[in-house]
Amino acid sequence: MNTGQNRKTERRRKEQLARRRAILAAAREVFFARGFMDATIDDIANRCGLAKGTIYLYFKSKEDLYISIMAEGMGRLRRTFEVLKVHPPGDRGLVEKAFRAYYGFYLKNRKYFRIMFLSNQPDVRARAPQELLMRCMDTGRECMTIVRDLVQEGMEHGYYRKVDPWAVANILWASINGIIMAYEHDPIYREEIVGIDLEKMMMYSLDLVMEGLRMKK
Amino acid sequence: MNTGQNRKTERRRKEQLARRRAILAAAREVFFARGFMDATIDDIANRCGLAKGTIYLYFKSKEDLYISIMAEGMGRLRRTFEVLKVHPPGDRGLVEKAFRAYYGFYLKNRKYFRIMFLSNQPDVRARAPQELLMRCMDTGRECMTIVRDLVQEGMEHGYYRKVDPWAVANILWASINGIIMAYEHDPIYREEIVGIDLEKMMMYSLDLVMEGLRMKK
DNA sequence: TCATATAATGACTCTCAGTCATTATATGAA
DNA sequence: TTCATATAATGACTGAGAGTCATTATATGA
Secondary structure (H helix, E strand, O other): OOHHHHHHHHHHHHHHHHHHHHHHHHHHHHHHHHHHHHOOHHHHHHHOOOOHHHHHHHOOOHHHHHHHHHHHHHHHHHHHHHHHHOOOOOOOOHHHHHHHHHHHHHHHOHHHHHHHHHOOOHHHHHHOOHHHHHHHHHHHHHHHHHHHHHHHHHHHOOOEOOOOHHHHHHHHHHHHHHHHHHHHOOHHHHHHHHOOOHHHHHHHHHHHHHHHHEOOO | OOHHHHHHHHHHHHHHHHHHHHHHHHHHHHHHHHHHHHOOHHHHHHHOOOOHHHHHHHOOOHHHHHHHHHHHHHHHHHHHHHHHHOOOOOOOOHHHHHHHHHHHHHHHOHHHHHHHHHOOOHHHHHHOOHHHHHHHHHHHHHHHHHHHHHHHHHHHOOOEOOOOHHHHHHHHHHHHHHHHHHHHOOHHHHHHHHOOOHHHHHHHHHHHHHHHHEOOO
C-alpha cells in the first residue's frame, strides 16, 4: 500500500509550494521597494529566512523571480478584465468601462507596472525563462481579447463606427500604457510642468478615443 | 601677454572635448549593441582606446554616460520637430505631419527609444546627474510645445474641434510611445500573434485620433 | 632644464549573481 | 527503532564588473 507514501510526498509538495510562495512574497516586497537593479538576492533570501542557494533551487535566476512577479500581476489583471465579460446585453459604454477598469487596475497595482515596463528591455527578457514570458504575453493577449469583444459588441449595436476591433483594443491598451509611463517616471515634474494630473489626462484621452470611435449620425 | 597661454589652454580644451566625444561615440555603440545592463565600462574604454579610470574623469557614472546618450537622442528629436514650425499658413493636416514626423524619427532612431524607456526606471534616474535629466525633460517639453502649437493652429482654423491643445499633444506623444513600446519588446511575437504590423497600427491610431479631433459639420 | 600642475592609468576594492561541496533532513527498509 | 539512501538546504566561494586612487606620464611656464 502506498497511501502513506503518497500522503508524505504530497505533504512535501505542499511544503515546497509554501516555500515557493514565501520566496515570491519576499521578492515582491524587495522588487517593489528597490526595483530590479537595486534588489539583491541576499535581500530576498534574508527576508524569507532562507539561504541564498535555496532561492536558486526554486528559481533559475533573478530575472526568473522578477518575471514571476510580473506573471502574478498579469493574473490579477486578467481577473480584473474577466469581470467585464458579464454585462447586460446592449450595454452602452462598454469600452469606457474597459478603459476605466484598466486605469483602476493601475491605481491599485502601480508597482506591477514598473516591472512590466522594465520587462520590455531585451536584456531582462533574454535571461528570463522563455516559457514564463510566453505565459505572460498570452495572459495579456487574453485581456486584449476581452477588450476586442467589447469593441466588437458596441460596433454591432451601432454605437461605434466600423473599425477593426482588434486594432482598437491594442491601441487603447498602448495609449493608456504610454500615458502611465509618462507619469510614472517623474510624477512631481509631470504634475508641475505639464500641469495636468494623471486622472484628467486619462479622462481626456478616453474622451478623444471615444469621440473617434463614436458613430456619427 | 597671455595669448600664447590662452591658445594652449584652448587647444587643451579642444582635445578634452574631442576625447569626450570619442567616449560618447564608444558608449553609444556599446549601449546600442548590448543595452544598459549588459554593457560594461571596460568595453566602452577599450573601444575608444582609453583606460577605465579616464572614463570617470569625463563622466560621473555609467548612468551619466547612458543619460548623455539619451540627451543626444532628445537633441535629434528636437531638430526633427523644429522643421515642423515652418509651414504655409492654414496648412491642413499639421497634426498628422507631427505624428508622422515622430514615427519617422522612431524608424530612423530606434535604438534611442530603448534608452528612453529604460530611463523611466527610478533606479537609473536616481543615479544619473539630476541636471542632465532635467535638460532631457526640457527638450522633450519643447518638442511637445511645438506639437501643441500645431494643434492650436488647426483648432483656430476650425479644422479641429475645441480641445485642450496641450493635453492633446501629450496624449498623442504618449500613445505613439505606448505603441512603440508594445512592438519594441518582441517584434516577432507581435507581428505573428497580434497580426498587425507596426506601420498599420500606427496609421490606425493616427486615424482614430484624427477622427476624434476633427470638427464635425 | 627643472619644478609644478594636470591628466591618464590600471591594479585594487567592494558588491553581488550564481555555484557547488558540505551538512542536515526526510524516507523507507530491515 | 536503526540504518542506508535520497532529497533539500546551506553558505563559503568564484567570477564579473562598477567605481577608486596611488602611481606614472605629460604638459606648462619659469
